[in-house]
Amino acid sequence: MSSSQQNVPSPAAAYGALARVWRWRRALSATGTTGDAVFRLILLASAALILLIVSLMIASMAVNSGLSLREFGFHFLTGREWNPVMGRFGALPFIYGTVVSSLIALLIAVPFSLGVAIFLVEQAPPRLARPLAFLVELLAAIPSVVYGLWGIFVLAPLLRLHVEPLLQNYLGWLPLFSGPITGIGLLTGGIILAIMITPIITAVVRDVLSAVPTSQREAALALGATRWETTRVVLANAASGIAGAIILGLGRAIGETMAVTMVIGNRPEISASLFAPSYTIASVIANEFTEATGDLYLSALVEIGLILFVVTFIVNGLAKLLVWSVTRGTSGTARAT
């Protein structure tokens, strides 16, 4: 306020002056700025390379699917016939198989993942929670092809001999559970997918629940809420993040390839029965890509790949935004799953 203070530089101003001098000295020393510029440029190039890769992915797949895009247009998505010999390609059976198997997977995986995550965050003592979390992570570390192998030789016989006859006995009047029992089909694929996406959903829900402030739990408990009522308060707080976790699991289920390919039967048919063999978007690429003879066949398969890419990109982007909305601001929550 007083005029005498204006002549004496404040500590901040003095620091600013020093910083300016220092910046000048750095600018004059050759090692400093050129080194910095080159270093930064290299890092920038690596970061830009990631954007370039994604752009190239879209461009390259769009170009290579051009033939099929022009030939079938929008009917590609609604066509029910997949006949390489006649040169007629419609992706509807694969879209149906992908959607139904993913929905079965979510139906099974979501309750279990929520249960495990609630147990890990809200109930288990740290001594139990840590090894258990590690076990769940191991479930995510098992490769897809190993799940497929297990699916063929353990899960499929189990379903064929015990589970599916039981379902048909009691619920056979539903079209969902009618038809011949083979152990290979939509239901088997869905169950394998459920096991595979459970650790992913669990991990994200765990992060989201941990991000809910402890004060919320304390407030609920102080009001006399029981343990479960407190958990419900926490769940309500984390709702959008949980939605994100589920969508993330859906994205993974849609794109999962090997395990599903090995147990779903690989027949491009739309059938109401969950016991019937089906086919998914990812599976048809895995099975037929190397055998695709003719440009139209190959470009139809690339177009299917492009659809898969776009769908998973949108689904994952949406999931990330939802998860961010809850975990933003808390440290160390982003995980590389």
Place this chain on the structure above:
Amino acid sequence: MKRGEGKKSGRRRLVSAVMTGLAAFCAVVVSVVLILILGYILMRGVTSINLQFLIDRPRPVGEGGGIGNAITGTLVLLGLASVIGLPVGISAGIYLAEYGDGWFGNTVRFVTDTLTGVPSIVVGVFVYTLIVIPQKHFSALAGGIALALIMIPIVTRTTEEMIRLVPTSLREGALALGAPQWRVTMGVVLPAASSGIATGAMLAIARVSGETAPLLFTAFGSRFFFEGYMDQPIASLTVQIYNYAISPYDEWHAQAWAATLVLMTMILLINIAVRFFTRKKV
């Protein structure tokens, strides 16, 4: 809470106990499923594994044969993927942590995150259109690049997280000593974050070592040993397991289980090692 709690508290407590029990039940079920799967792999794998199996190459049905070429093939592919993927991933991660607060950084971060979720089979299709079609044949190089593309986003994000954990005071201290920014990052920040970055890299390697889908039409697979030609198809454990699993022969099924045991041992060892190292740090 509702009024008249005295009457309802019994029911409320029951609901709470049931739901708490259900959550614990879910945890038990998931653990049991994992143990069943791992146990079955161990049981089936152990019976057909021996030294000859580990060093031999595949032979026709009835003549034995092994997975030696698949093991070396997987190692070559992993090496190739690491050489391409790790430098790019780590430097992109450094960029995001040190300079990535603007719109460009946010864009890269978002794209990297969504790239993590892109199905690996799509990466295979992409590499096929980019490299295999112009080259006109499958190659180890294409397989390595496909795996590298899957590694890059994982490594980028873990590197960024690890570098962000390095305290600002370390950077300020080095800058105050007159070090230029690049020396600060390379000489102070990176060493401080190195164990975390190494952990992330190992997890990324463990993750891609189990990938099958992107290799089906890039590396393709081979029944012979790798002879140093990067432009030739190459075998890998995962593709070998797949081919044997869908074959009609019992002998090959047994070999698929044995190969799975080898693959799982490798992946579990990496995961447990990572667990051990990160635990020591905390």
